[in-house]
Amino acid sequence: MVAGRRGGATPPLQIAVASGKGGTGKTTVATSLALSLAQGTSGDAASSPPTFLDCDVEGPNAHLFLAPAFERRQDVAIQIPRVDAAKCTACGKCAEVCQYHAIVVLGKKTLVFDQLCHGCGSCTLVCPAGAITEEPHTIGVLETGPAAHGIQFARGVLDVGEPMATPAIRQLKRWAIPTDGPAGRVVILDAPPGTSCPVVEAVRGADTLLLVTEPTPFGLHDLRLMVEVAAELGIPAGVVINRDGIGDAGVDEFCAAAGLPILLRIPFERAIAEGVAQGRTLVEIHPEYAPRFRALYQQLARQVKHHGRICR
Amino acid sequence: MKLIVTATAPDLKAAVDPRFGRGAYFIVVDSETLQWQAHANRAVNAAGGAGSQAAQFVAQQGVEAVISGDFGPNAYIALAAAEIKMYLLGPSKTVAEAVANFTAGKLAQVSAPTGAGHHGGRS
Numbered sequence: 236m237v238a239g240r241r242g243g244a245t246p247p248l249q250i251a252v253a254s255g256k257g258g259t260g261k262t263t264v265a266t267s268l269a270l271s272l273a274q275g276t277s278g279d280a281a282s283s284p285p286t287f288l289d290c291d292v293e294g295p296n297a298h299l300f301l302a303p304a305f306e307r308r309q310d311v312a313i314q315i316p317r318v319d320a321a322k323c324t325a326c327g328k329c330a331e332v333c334q335y336h337a338i339v340v341l342g343k344k345t346l347v348f349d350q351l352c353h354g355c356g357s358c359t360l361v362c363p364a365g366a367i368t369e370e371p372h373t374i375g376v377l378e379t380g381p382a383a384h385g386i387q388f389a390r391g392v393l394d395v396g397e398p399m400a401t402p403a404i405r406q407l408k409r410w411a412i413p414t415d416g417p418a419g420r421v422v423i424l425d426a427p428p429g430t431s432c433p434v435v436e437a438v439r440g441a442d443t444l445l446l447v448t449e450p451t452p453f454g455l456h457d458l459r460l461m462v463e464v465a466a467e468l469g470i471p472a473g474v475v476i477n478r479d480g481i482g483d484a485g486v487d488e489f490c491a492a493a494g495l496p497i498l499l500r501i502p503f504e505r506a507i508a509e510g511v512a513q514g515r516t517l518v519e520i521h522p523e524y525a526p527r528f529r530a531l532y533q534q535l536a537r538q539v540k541h542h543g544r545i546c547r
Numbered sequence: 548m549k550l551i552v553t554a555t556a557p558d559l560k561a562a563v564d565p566r567f568g569r570g571a572y573f574i575v576v577d578s579e580t581l582q583w584q585a586h587a588n589r590a591v592n593a594a595g596g597a598g599s600q601a602a603q604f605v606a607q608q609g610v611e612a613v614i615s616g617d618f619g620p621n622a623y624i625a626l627a628a629a630e631i632k633m634y635l636l637g638p639s640k641t642v643a644e645a646v647a648n649f650t651a652g653k654l655a656q657v658s659a660p661t662g663a664g665h666h667g668g669r670s
Contacts, residue, residue: 330603335594335595335596336593336595336597336599336603339599339600339602339603340603341602341603341606341628341629342630344628344629346599346625346628348596348599348621348624350621351595351599351621398595
């Protein structure tokens with residue numbers, strides 16, 4: 236379904252950067268794409284600098300490259316059930332409905348495991364005795380502020396020891412993605428590594444997916460998984476091959492067979508590794524990449540136009 | 548006394564499974580008559596919360612003690628709340644050996660979580 240225009244304004248184009256395998260260069264690509272668009276003088280992304288969301292709430296690091304000045308903060312909390320033992324009949328309906336096994340009934344006792352709770356509220360809804368109330372449990376914080384070249388930067392930071400990244404990512408996206416604005420506005424979502432729930436939460440609703448991989452069997456293995464996620468979510472994808480020159484031709488062959496466009500190749504190069512280790516972005520190390528990232532954006536935008544916008 | 552031993556297969560002679568929440572089978576055994584019944588652990592592939600889910604199943608069997616190799620924080624809290632005693636397998640290699648060692652008083656009782664837990668567990 237194609238999203239309609241609301242009140243004459245256009246929802247921003249959301250580009251999610253993901254990889255499956257960790258350490259392939261998601262943040263390297265995402266930050267350089269953001270800077271290239273912010274500096275861009277041509278193309279429809281030039282109208283305003285992009286919004287950048289670091290969705291890797293378990294280990295955010297994009298701030299090291301984009302140097303935001305955080306101006307606003309907001310706690311991330313989920314609603315945790317509290318059971319009134321006097322009202323609880325130990326019927327077990329709450330334990331049955333909880334797919335995370337965060338609430339269990341043991342004999343006449345009903346126990347809540349805060350760290351397993353996703354805060355969905357199902358237990359409260361099904362409790363026939365009205366024994367469950369909810370209280371907020373803070374799991375992290377959201378932060379936003381301006382960064383380099385007018386990029387609007389936002390991130391979530393999960394508290395140490397909190398295992399539930401998904402609610403933090405969901406709230407970050409709700410909080411920081413502008414619902415509308417001038418045409419051509421872009422949001423870049425830097426996803427966490429892997430292909431599990433936090434990644435799905437980060438990329439769902441994106442208009443297009445930029446998959447960063449490396450041409451190795453590991454890179455290919457996890458790229459395949461991520462391509463399956465993209466297909467399941469119905470998001471068109473393009474590929475960036477990082478550390479090009481190492482490994483084998485497996486990724487190229489897979490992309491050709493799957494009809495996945497390879498939009499950019501970044502060579503395996505000492506100067507890039509050293510620069511990134513010093514906290515510099517790819518486009519600062521090699522400014523000639525900025526027009527390449529803008530061209531990559533144009534290709535993604537065309538792909539989205541062809542595919543249709545995702546209805547959020 | 549009615550016990551549960553975690554096992555790799557549904558048999559009294561089966562090798563023990565050192566994992567509690569993600570052990571393959573629960574063998575419910577009467578330590579006096581050695582009558583037994585096997586139950587597949589439905590929590591074995593749980594995305595998270597295997598310990599709490601398995602503990603709830605164990606509590607529903609009305610056993611007094613569980614013998615396994617490891618009790619994570621969630622499993623420990625849940626089993627302790629259900630007033631089910633926890634024992635470590637020690638040198639026991641099969642379910643039958645574990646029951647014999649238990650009856651002989653050779654198994655160590657657990658009074659704190661034995662592992663740091665996995666997903667959702669706080670050390």
